[in-house]
Amino acid sequence: PTNSTIMTMRIFILAIATLCTAAEAFVPSSSSAMAASSHSINRYPSFSAQTSKLSATPSTVVIGGGRIGSLISSDGAATLLGRDDPIPTSIDADASGPIFIATRNDVLEQIVDDCPPSRKKDLVFLQNGYLDDFLERKGLMENTQVLLYLAVTALGAEPIDGITSANPEGLTAATGEHARAFADRLGALGLRCNVVSGEEYRPAMFEKLIWIATYMLVGTAKNCSSVGQAGSDQKQLVEDVISELVSAVSAKEGIAFPSGTIERLAAYTDVVSDFPCGVKEFEWRNQYFYDLGDDACPIHNGLLRECEEGGKLGFALP
Numbered sequence: 395p396t397n398s399t400i401m402t403m404r405i406f407i408l409a410i411a412t413l414c415t416a417a418e419a420f421v422p423s424s425s426s427a428m429a430a431s432s433h434s435i436n437r438y439p440s441f442s443a444q445t446s447k448l449s450a451t452p453s454t455v456v457i458g459g460g461r462i463g464s465l466i467s468s469d470g471a472a473t474l475l476g477r478d479d480p481i482p483t484s485i486d487a488d489a490s491g492p493i494f495i496a497t498r499n500d501v502l503e504q505i506v507d508d509c510p511p512s513r514k515k516d517l518v519f520l521q522n523g524y525l526d527d528f529l530e531r532k533g534l535m536e537n538t539q540v541l542l543y544l545a546v547t548a549l550g551a552e553p554i555d556g557i558t559s560a561n562p563e564g565l566t567a568a569t570g571e572h573a574r575a576f577a578d579r580l581g582a583l584g585l586r587c588n589v590v591s592g593e594e595y596r597p598a599m600f601e602k603l604i605w606i607a608t609y610m611l612v613g614t615a616k617n618c619s620s621v622g623q624a625g626s627d628q629k630q631l632v633e634d635v636i637s638e639l640v641s642a643v644s645a646k647e648g649i650a651f652p653s654g655t656i657e658r659l660a661a662y663t664d665v666v667s668d669f670p671c672g673v674k675e676f677e678w679r680n681q682y683f684y685d686l687g688d689d690a691c692p693i694h695n696g697l698l699r700e701c702e703e704g705g706k707l708g709f710a711l712p
Contacts, residue, residue: 453490454473455473455491456472456474456493456494458475461549462546464549466576466580485510486510486513491516491575492572493509495517515537515571518570520540520542524679536570538570538572542566543662544556544580555586559664560662561658563586564588566587567588567594568587568590569590600643600651603679604643605662606679607694608659609621609632609659609671611680612624614671614672620667621666635697636655636659638693642691673701680694684698
């Protein structure tokens with residue numbers, strides 16, 4: 395062969411060797427494959443695997459190390475603040491991102507007051523109950539809110555998602571700037587959350603309020619040990635109270651509830667049937683309906699007075 399032919403063959407062989415080397419770079423070694431696999435394992439006790447993995451977001455904060463706070467911070471991609479962590483110095487005033495508040499309602503005032511002013515818009519409220527008056531007073535009505543249909547019976551226990559026969563897509567919903575961030579966080583734990591508009595959120599919020607106010611009150615008044623027993627033993631009374639409160643809210647707020655409220659709430663009760671009854675956090679729950687008066691809520695208010703006379707309330711009615 396000529397010198398030019400030999401040179402051409404050498405270049406061709408070199409090109410093939412280079413391609414083979416490049417291809418090997420895309421074949422994971424056994425050690426790298428094991429490392430990738432380890433990152434997909436759910437770190438939260440009693441879960442088999444996450445459906446997705448959140449990337450670390452240093453600006454994401456969770457306030458409250460109880461059952462819900464520990465759950466939504468369990469992947470390690472958030473800063474968890476407990477009761478002994480000072481909020482003013484623990485939250486970066488110059489950062490951005492959601493600040494999920496997973497605490498009882500009675501500490502909300504202090505949390506909001508302690509939060510750096512520049513970060514108050516990032517506060518996300520996960521609490522049960524009627525928050526409108528509080529949020530309006532604090533100038534936070536536009537903040538993200540979460541309607542949490544999620545039960546965790548003990549710290550580290552597997553959560554009970556709000557997936558029911560009436561709502562297989564799940565009942566948990568979020569609205570506002572950080573709604574998607576919260577939905578993604580639940581999704582990483584295999585839990586469902588619907589991101590909705592503010593208009594869609596309001597009737598759903600009142601339905602959850604009606605569930606708490608009705609089942610807890612009827613169960614307490616009639617000596618039921620759980621919401622499941624209240625729903626089965628006092629079915630007609632429960633339905634009467636729900637209908638009464640739906641009408642009262644519709645008249646007061648101008649809200650049109652989607653049909654099927656009684657059925658939706660009964661289906662959710664089936665999911666959390668063992669949850670104990672008790673009239674608690676009155677100012678955040680039943681007081682909204684109590685203040686509407688006896689003309690609007692005669693059955694509800696009568697049951698409250700019945701509980702008070704029977705010594706079943708830990709507070710005095712106003």
